[in-house]
Amino acid sequence: MLKIAPYFSNKLIAWYLQNKRELPWRNTANPYHIWLSEIMLQQTRVLQGLPYYLKFVEAYPKIEDLANAPEDEVLKLWQGLGYYSRARNLHATAKMVSEEMKGAFPNNYKDLLKLKGVGDYTASAIASISFNQPEAVVDGNVYRVLSRFFGISTPINTTAGQKEFKKLAQRLIDKDQPGTFNQAIMEFGARFCVPQNPDCGNCIFNDSCVAFQQRKVSQLPMKIKSKTVKIRFFNYLVFLSENERTILQQRNGKGIWHKLYEFPLIETSEEINLSMLKKLPQFQDFSKKLNIENISLFNEKPVVHKLSHQHLNTRFWIVETSEASESTIPISEVKNYAVPVLIENFVSEFFENY
DNA sequence: AACTCGGGGAG
DNA sequence: CTCCCAGAGTT
Numbered sequence: 001m002l003k004i005a006p007y008f009s010n011k012l013i014a015w016y017l018q019n020k021r022e023l024p025w026r027n028t029a030n031p032y033h034i035w036l037s038e039i040m041l042q043q044t045r046v047l048q049g050l051p052y053y054l055k056f057v058e059a060y061p062k063i064e065d066l067a068n069a070p071e072d073e074v075l076k077l078w079q080g081l082g083y084y085s086r087a088r089n090l091h092a093t094a095k096m097v098s099e100e101m102k103g104a105f106p107n108n109y110k111d112l113l114k115l116k117g118v119g120d121y122t123a124s125a126i127a128s129i130s131f132n133q134p135e136a137v138v139d140g141n142v143y144r145v146l147s148r149f150f151g152i153s154t155p156i157n158t159t160a161g162q163k164e165f166k167k168l169a170q171r172l173i174d175k176d177q178p179g180t181f182n183q184a185i186m187e188f189g190a191r192f193c194v195p196q197n198p199d200c201g202n203c204i205f206n207d208s209c210v211a212f213q214q215r216k217v218s219q220l221p222m223k224i225k226s227k228t229v230k231i232r233f234f235n236y237l238v239f240l241s242e243n244e245r246t247i248l249q250q251r252n253g254k255g256i257w258h259k260l261y262e263f264p265l266i267e268t269s270e271e272i273n274l275s276m277l278k279k280l281p282q283f284q285d286f287s288k289k290l291n292i293e294n295i296s297l298f299n300e301k302p303v304v305h306k307l308s309h310q311h312l313n314t315r316f317w318i319v320e321t322s323e324a325s326e327s328t329i330p331i332s333e334v335k336n337y338a339v340p341v342l343i344e345n346f347v348s349e350f351f352e353n354y
Numbered sequence: 355a356a357c358t359c360g361g362g363g364a365g
Numbered sequence: 366c367t368c369c370c371a372g373a374g375t376t
Contacts, residue, residue, distance in 0.1 A: 041371040048362065082360025119373045139371045186371050307360055
């Protein structure tokens with residue numbers, strides 16, 4: 001316990017009780033609901049995750065309902081939220097808890113940590129909020145608040161930084177109300193001690209915040225810059241048969257969008273034209289099997305779909321065929337498949353009048 | 355220790 | 366444009 005801990009905690013929690021948002025997962029200690037919200041909010045803003053939380057709670061009132069759902073259905077509900085391994089791990093953990101643990105959710109940090117998709121942050125969040133255990137969370141908000149208040153310049157995206165801030169948070173946590181403390185420091189970071197231009201003049205800690213006293217608020221927290229993004233070139237083959245069928249494929253193996261669906265994809269090392277497309281072996285595999293009548297380019301100017309670590313330079317080729325072959329689906333059923341936002345945007349634009 | 359994995363909001 | 370969000374898993 002640090003000498004400053006009671007001061008920090010009391011002031012923080014007082015602020016929280018006056019300023020907290022009313023959120024659906026704040027009116028319960030149900031570990032299923034807390035777990036669900038914490039998985040969804042990993043690297044995701046509250047306002048982005050909120051509608052998904054409401055959808056999931058309605059579709060799956062109990063963890064057994066989630067466990068019994070098909071994986072494709074879970075992915076479809078998750079569509080648009082990103083980081084789809086969260087959805088797959090969520091489903092796997094629901095089955096694990098429902099079937100092998102007979103529905104009894106793990107009730108302590110150590111056992112929670114064993115669950116797929118549950119790391120240090122999420123295990124601490126569930127342990128403190130649902131089971132009142134003094135396990136301190138360290139998320140992006142906590143890094144920011146603590147690095148500023150204590151004037152710590154250790155980079156947060158290093159092993160040393162993670163250990164240092166975890167230890168500090170653990171020494172600060174209010175052991176009588178750990179869940180409230182954890183939510184308070186995160187809410188304070190999200191709503192007041194914000195990344196850009198925080199209102200330090202009106203901050204409850206501006207007489208004790210080291211960064212504010214030393215005018216280093218804008219420099220904290222420190223972070224090691226990540227490398228530059230990779231640029232990729234995607235060519236989607238949007239097959240259209242005369243009886244209104246097309247082809248979707250499920251992504252498997254490693255990489256982005258694992259287990260989501262998309263049109264047949266040919267990735268190239270640069271932008272290509274129609275004659276280059278026709279010469280590609282991947283394309284010829286299709287032209288051998290299908291009677292292709294016409295090919296047109298939907299978007300001359302590539303759609304640049306930006307992910308945090310890669311830019312997808314994407315063009316959609318409309319490939320009209322005379323007849324339906326095997327492995328096609330009715331165009332009207334495309335909307336039932338979980339697809340990346342990149343595909344969803346194209347589908348809603350192209351098939352709008354279809 | 356470094357890399358990978360989405361999408362969107364804010365300035 | 367840049368930064369970052371109630372991080373975790375893999376290499």
